[in-house]
Amino acid sequence: MTKLEAKNIEKYFDHDGQKLQALGGIDLKVNDGDFVCLVGPSGCGKSTFLRIVAGLDRPDNGEVLLDGKPVIETGPDRILVFQEGALFPWLKVIDNVEFGLKIAGIPKSERSEISKRYLDMMQLTRFAESYTYQLSTGMKQRVAIARALVLDPDVLLMDEPFAALDAQTRDLLLVEMQLIWERTKKTILFVTHNVAEATMLGNRVAVFTNRPSTIKKEIVIDYRRPRISEDENLSKYQQQILAELRPEVKANV
Amino acid sequence: MKIKKLFLNLDDVANAALFLAVFIGIWQLVFVLGIWPKISLPSPATVAESFANIISNYTLFKGIGITLGRLVVGFFISIALGAAIGFAMIKFKGFGKTMSSFSAGLLSFPSIAWVPFSILLIGFNDAGILFVVIMSSVFSITISTYSSIRNIPPIYIDAAKNMGAKGLSLFLHATIPAATPSLIIGIRQGWSFAWHAIIGAEILMSIVGLGHILSVGREFQDMGQVIASMITIFTIGLLVDRLLLFKLEEKVRSRWGIE
Numbered sequence: 001m002t003k004l005e006a007k008n009i010e011k012y013f014d015h016d017g018q019k020l021q022a023l024g025g026i027d028l029k030v031n032d033g034d035f036v037c038l039v040g041p042s043g044c045g046k047s048t049f050l051r052i053v054a055g056l057d058r059p060d061n062g063e064v065l066l067d068g069k070p071v072i073e074t075g076p077d078r079i080l081v082f083q084e085g086a087l088f089p090w091l092k093v094i095d096n097v098e099f100g101l102k103i104a105g106i107p108k109s110e111r112s113e114i115s116k117r118y119l120d121m122m123q124l125t126r127f128a129e130s131y132t133y134q135l136s137t138g139m140k141q142r143v144a145i146a147r148a149l150v151l152d153p154d155v156l157l158m159d160e161p162f163a164a165l166d167a168q169t170r171d172l173l174l175v176e177m178q179l180i181w182e183r184t185k186k187t188i189l190f191v192t193h194n195v196a197e198a199t200m201l202g203n204r205v206a207v208f209t210n211r212p213s214t215i216k217k218e219i220v221i222d223y224r225r226p227r228i229s230e231d232e233n234l235s236k237y238q239q240q241i242l243a244e245l246r247p248e249v250k251a252n253v
Numbered sequence: 254m255k256i257k258k259l260f261l262n263l264d265d266v267a268n269a270a271l272f273l274a275v276f277i278g279i280w281q282l283v284f285v286l287g288i289w290p291k292i293s294l295p296s297p298a299t300v301a302e303s304f305a306n307i308i309s310n311y312t313l314f315k316g317i318g319i320t321l322g323r324l325v326v327g328f329f330i331s332i333a334l335g336a337a338i339g340f341a342m343i344k345f346k347g348f349g350k351t352m353s354s355f356s357a358g359l360l361s362f363p364s365i366a367w368v369p370f371s372i373l374l375i376g377f378n379d380a381g382i383l384f385v386v387i388m389s390s391v392f393s394i395t396i397s398t399y400s401s402i403r404n405i406p407p408i409y410i411d412a413a414k415n416m417g418a419k420g421l422s423l424f425l426h427a428t429i430p431a432a433t434p435s436l437i438i439g440i441r442q443g444w445s446f447a448w449h450a451i452i453g454a455e456i457l458m459s460i461v462g463l464g465h466i467l468s469v470g471r472e473f474q475d476m477g478q479v480i481a482s483m484i485t486i487f488t489i490g491l492l493v494d495r496l497l498l499f500k501l502e503e504k505v506r507s508r509w510g511i512e
Contacts, residue, residue: 056411076417086412089509090430100416103426133510151416 003032003187010061024212035188037198040208041252046191054080079148080157085140087132094128100151118146138169158190178226199237200227207244303477320463327386335391339398356392364389364450382454389450390443397439401432441498
């Protein structure tokens, strides 16, 4: 069943008075419970596309459909996890996690119950009363993921959430992310420039072209989970993706 | 670390005491050398006597009470008015642009220059003094409100909107808290402008208050009383800033992890 559909999404930016086309007509269908990774050369507009799906930016052309209904504004059914986490420094970890619930007017006792579950899941319980500056980058991203999951979104949008992490922490979170996906059955759109990361996470990988970007190729990865980064069988998929990606990156340099 | 913050740091107290001792020592020395006549520069002991005098006849406490009372009223009106104008500047972009240059001009406008205008417009009374205080501090609050909100990293607002905040809930749960660290700096600055303004206004417009005690000292050529009032003004300014506003700013900064 199609959960999310992007139809011919175009987006232009002003660049020194010139109109620059970032997205040249993105078409993408995402099924319910899909884990789709978006890879592409840097600056190709993957993040812009994700912001449009989140409803934080408007496309200049085309539309995004969620359950067949056009998306017109941002909202908690499509939560975006930002690369920098975007945690609120004025709130404790627990209040960051409960933010969306509080906005939704959910009473305190119910909020604590929900946040407790996800703090637990993300191994954050003992940091609940900390402020965000006291956390490592990896911990911050855990909080950002917990903050998204508590809202039980239809679609989870992740914009290079592990890009700033060290290799060990990233490997750990890549495995955890797969477990979260299996447990929650969420539909996930995950932007990354890291091909190995894409093959570990996605059951589909969409390769973006250079600007103005379109989706060049979709690669299905039907392989057992949880996948670990050392698994050599993934390299076959990685080669396939890199073969598509390489000419785009070259054109970009 | 936390305990150290709660109590006065002994090193700091010792340093302050030493500074004060040296200052009074130099003063005493200059007095003994007789460079100025005694009436122009009294000894520290004479000033202490004046202090004792205005304390024992309650002039000082009444003055402090009246001045701080006026100041608090004026300053709170400033905060309310300044914040309201600041929010309107955010809401209406054209107004914001114009008002921001206008406010910048008024920010450097000397508070004392409002006095003649206020006397003629409102009168030689409390309301006239309040007017000077408000006009001197409101624009600092206005500008700080405007720029604090404009400088919020957009990602906080995006994240809050994405999680469902809009309208009033966005304003209360994201905009205001995200702007708080720099809002507090603006409030501190506004307080200092208000403090300058009230003393100036009281010297010229009042028959009570700290500024008036100062100006009575001048009229009677009582340098002891002048210096005693000055020390009082200095001390109150310092205490309010350090014990109240600076503490507040530090609290917010430590919570955010800003060093």
